[in-house]
Amino acid sequence: xxxxxxxxxxxxxxxxxxxxxxxxxxxxxxxxxxxxxxxxxxxxxxxxxxxxxxxxxxxxxxxxxxxxxxxxxxxxxxxxxxxxxxxxxxxxxxxxxxxxxxxxxxxxxxxxxxxxxxxxxxxxxxxxxxxxxxxxxxxxxxxxxxxxxxxxxxxxxxxxxxxxxxxxxxxxxxxxxxxxxxxxxxxxxxxxxxxxxxxxxxxxxxxxxxxxxxxxxxxxxxxxxxxxxxxxx
Amino acid sequence: xxxxxxxxxxxxxxxxxxxxxxxxxxxxxxxxxxxxxxxxxxxxxxxxxxxxxxxxxxxxxxxxxxxxxxxxxxxxxxxxxxxxxxxxxxxxxxxxxxxxxxxxxxxxxxxxxxxxxxxxxxxxxxxxxxxxxxxxxxxxxxxxxxxxxxxxxxxxxxxxxxxxxxxxxxxxxxxxxxxxxxxxxxxxxxxxxxxxxxxxxxxxxxxxxxxxxxxxxxxxxxxxxxxxxxxxxxxxxxxxxxxxxxxxxxxxxxxxxxxxxxxxxxxxxxxxxxxxxxxxxxxxxxxxxxxxxxxxxxxxxxxxxxxxxxxxxxxxxxxxxxxxxxxxxxxxxxxxxxxxxxxxxxxxxxxxxxxxxxxxxxxxxxxxxxxxxxxxxxxxxxxxxxxxxxxxxxxxxxxxxxxxxxxxxxxxxxxxxxxxxxxxxxxxxxxxxxxxxxxxxxxxxxxxxxxxxxxxxxxxxxxxxxxxxxxxxxxxxxxxxxxxxxxxxxxxxxxxxxxxxxxxxxxxxxxxxxxxxxxxxxxxxxxxxxxxxxxxxxxxxxxxxxxxxxxxxxxxxxxxxxxxxxxxxxxxxxxxxxxxxxxxxxxxxxxxxxxxxxxxxxxxxxxxxxxxxxx
Ligand SMILES: Nc1ncnc2c1ncn2[C@@H]1O[C@H](COP(=O)(O)OP(=O)(O)OP(=O)(O)O)[C@@H](O)[C@H]1O
Ligand SMILES: [Mg+2]
Numbered sequence: 001x002x003x004x005x006x007x008x009x010x011x012x013x014x015x016x017x018x019x020x021x022x023x024x025x026x027x028x029x030x031x032x033x034x035x036x037x038x039x040x041x042x043x044x045x046x047x048x049x050x051x052x053x054x055x056x057x058x059x060x061x062x063x064x065x066x067x068x069x070x071x072x073x074x075x076x077x078x079x080x081x082x083x084x085x086x087x088x089x090x091x092x093x094x095x096x097x098x099x100x101x102x103x104x105x106x107x108x109x110x111x112x113x114x115x116x117x118x119x120x121x122x123x124x125x126x127x128x129x130x131x132x133x134x135x136x137x138x139x140x141x142x143x144x145x146x147x148x149x150x151x152x153x154x155x156x157x158x159x160x161x162x163x164x165x166x167x168x169x170x171x172x173x174x175x176x177x178x179x180x181x182x183x184x185x186x187x188x189x190x191x192x193x194x195x196x197x198x199x200x201x202x203x204x205x206x207x208x209x210x211x212x213x214x215x216x217x218x219x220x221x222x223x224x225x226x227x228x229x230x231x232x233x
Numbered sequence: 234x235x236x237x238x239x240x241x242x243x244x245x246x247x248x249x250x251x252x253x254x255x256x257x258x259x260x261x262x263x264x265x266x267x268x269x270x271x272x273x274x275x276x277x278x279x280x281x282x283x284x285x286x287x288x289x290x291x292x293x294x295x296x297x298x299x300x301x302x303x304x305x306x307x308x309x310x311x312x313x314x315x316x317x318x319x320x321x322x323x324x325x326x327x328x329x330x331x332x333x334x335x336x337x338x339x340x341x342x343x344x345x346x347x348x349x350x351x352x353x354x355x356x357x358x359x360x361x362x363x364x365x366x367x368x369x370x371x372x373x374x375x376x377x378x379x380x381x382x383x384x385x386x387x388x389x390x391x392x393x394x395x396x397x398x399x400x401x402x403x404x405x406x407x408x409x410x411x412x413x414x415x416x417x418x419x420x421x422x423x424x425x426x427x428x429x430x431x432x433x434x435x436x437x438x439x440x441x442x443x444x445x446x447x448x449x450x451x452x453x454x455x456x457x458x459x460x461x462x463x464x465x466x467x468x469x470x471x472x473x474x475x476x477x478x479x480x481x482x483x484x485x486x487x488x489x490x491x492x493x494x495x496x497x498x499x500x501x502x503x504x505x506x507x508x509x510x511x512x513x514x515x516x517x518x519x520x521x522x523x524x525x526x527x528x529x530x531x532x533x534x535x536x537x538x539x540x541x542x543x544x545x546x547x548x549x550x551x552x553x554x555x556x557x558x559x560x561x562x563x564x565x566x567x568x569x570x571x572x573x574x575x576x577x578x579x580x581x582x583x584x585x586x587x588x589x590x591x592x593x594x595x596x597x598x599x600x601x602x603x604x605x606x607x608x609x610x611x612x613x614x615x616x617x618x619x620x621x622x623x624x625x626x627x628x629x630x631x632x633x634x635x636x637x638x639x640x641x642x643x644x645x646x647x648x649x650x651x652x653x654x655x656x657x658x659x660x661x662x663x664x665x666x667x668x669x670x671x672x673x674x675x676x677x678x679x680x681x682x683x684x685x686x687x688x689x690x691x692x693x694x695x696x697x698x699x700x701x702x703x704x705x706x707x708x709x710x711x712x713x714x715x716x717x718x719x720x721x722x723x724x725x726x727x728x729x730x731x732x733x734x735x736x737x738x739x740x741x742x743x744x745x746x747x748x749x750x751x752x753x754x755x756x757x758x759x760x761x762x763x764x765x766x767x768x769x770x771x772x773x774x775x776x777x778x779x780x781x782x783x784x785x786x787x788x789x790x791x792x793x794x795x796x797x798x799x800x801x802x803x804x805x806x807x808x809x810x811x812x813x814x815x816x817x818x819x820x821x822x823x824x825x826x827x828x829x830x831x832x833x834x835x836x837x838x839x840x841x842x843x844x845x846x847x848x
Contacts, residue, residue, distance in 0.1 A: 048424055
């Protein structure tokens, strides 16, 4: 469904991604694993074309994304949840969701605010609260819900568990498993594989802008040497 | 002294002007919030609204319809036409500039101001126009025993009604919610699948429509003139900056403050009415730089990030410069008076632009009020002459010191702010200086200026005076070049490019910028004094906004990257203006189109374009 091939990206003159190739199949949850500064966020931004890649190709459902603007990429069905969450702080929860709303896609039950409040009950309890006055966990839920309002076919989730309390992480994992069971494909990024272990099918290990290894998530979890080499600090 | 009834009426007058001001400022602030463009052409849209309303009430279907429907149909149609024009401008010009440095966006909107000026002149002629009275609102009512026009009462109501409608639009419609989201984070809005082009076109149409409505609503109360654009844009900037850029509530509050300040300022401080508004703006910016209700704005620095200066001029360019000066010196004796006057003016403008460049290029700041220092130098020379009969030599030595002192004073406040706010504060100070020269008649002669400020006998010949101007201008440029390449200049650029790193190695950014500001002011003052002796007189217009704008245009046209830029820019701009003014009555139109073309096709300025061609 998503095929990234030899992706290159620069910030100014700094060469960050050196030929990243990865793929996500329909209905699959893949996890991009890597340490601080490995290039996980950069990969996601390059896929969304928020940072136009300087080489390589990204294809989504067979279509080459070259030359598209970020909003075109989003409209094709790539939903992006940034690491910083980037909630609109002066907009209420309901208004934040409204910004993300896009028309339904054929063959897919459209997301509505009501359905999302059911998925994330804490959001339903604070529809009128400005986004700037929510906890980190609530903001993360809202960021995901806001992106889901666009009825994405694939979700790019950048370090969703970062900075969240363990209980909140558990609730998040539960919600993501729910989304997975509905057939939504997800590309997740994480620094430590604990959170992703229960959700992801496949793992891609990233180090300084290179994919070093990939394989089933369970295999990565079982290989302590691999994790020590590319993940632990 | 007025009785309390009089005060109430005066307060109502203030409310009426606050209302009009709010319409214009609301459009400006909404546009800025979303697009981050400071739209100098907003006053021009206001003026177009007034002219269009005048035409529509006098000719065509609405005029034939007449009466209530005819009048209001004309007013609303004028606003709608201006809204469409705003959308058109966004689609054809501004859309290409969202990723350009902020100053180029300003330059483009300046160009639009020039273009609209002459288009209005072409379409409507130079005479003032008087619109019809509004049907049903012709008379006056009696409030506390004083007559008060009904139309003014109506205007008082318009402000809050428009504010309410805008609030509804922003909070109850999808378009409004997207606008508010984009005000905070444009990129995220795009990542959620929203096409920003539509949003930007929409917000320009909305803002332009409000400006057009504001202008159209003026026709029953004041004459429609070709000066409305500048008058209103300055006031609207003040309102928007005091309220906080991008804040609608702030614009309403500030419009109220400024409207009442005008109404009561006349009663309490009749001598300093013009200064009052800018004093308030300066105080607000100093105490609360983001404005009364503004968020701590994360505006980008105004100046274009410039590549590091080359170690020295490319040899070819240096020889070309020396050769050009030599040719001028050699040819000058064979020229008539007129070319010599012109060349002396060019020398002055080169120094003026080069001095501004120190602030904008290496300093990384923007000054929208550089004329203040030009004027300070000119007035210093003229006042010394008038009160102490000081000769030119004394004036030329004193002028840079006087202007430098003014620069130290104003700069101390201005260099603390950044981006648009700093630019606006420099504008405010320049307007304060202008108001002093205009209203302190005993000392400055007011609008009549100071006459008879001639050079000493030995320099009175046109040829000698040209040599003097050329020598001083060249000396000033050489000093500036030395400064830029000295350790001071390096430190100045370091604090511009990475303030944190510069601080970490012990550079005091504030002090560096402050000194640069003062040096720049001093050299502008020298230019001003030369200009005064060349013309034999000084006038408040020496410190007016148009002169500051001229300086900005020269620097931006030439490019801020190198010192060569403003020099080329000054000569190109002044030469173009001079040639155009002689060739056509519509030189502003041509100049505006040329600037627009340059901004769109040579975003690095003229010198940048030449350098690229050479490379
Ligand atoms: N805006 C930027 N400008 C310049 N360099 C950047 C920028 N953002 C990131 N980098 C650099 O790019 C590299 C990759 O950063 P990236 O944010 O993609 O890493 P990451 O894997 O997401 O790390 P983290 O786990 O900390 O989020 C890092 O070396 C970082 O310093
Ligand atoms: Mg990251």
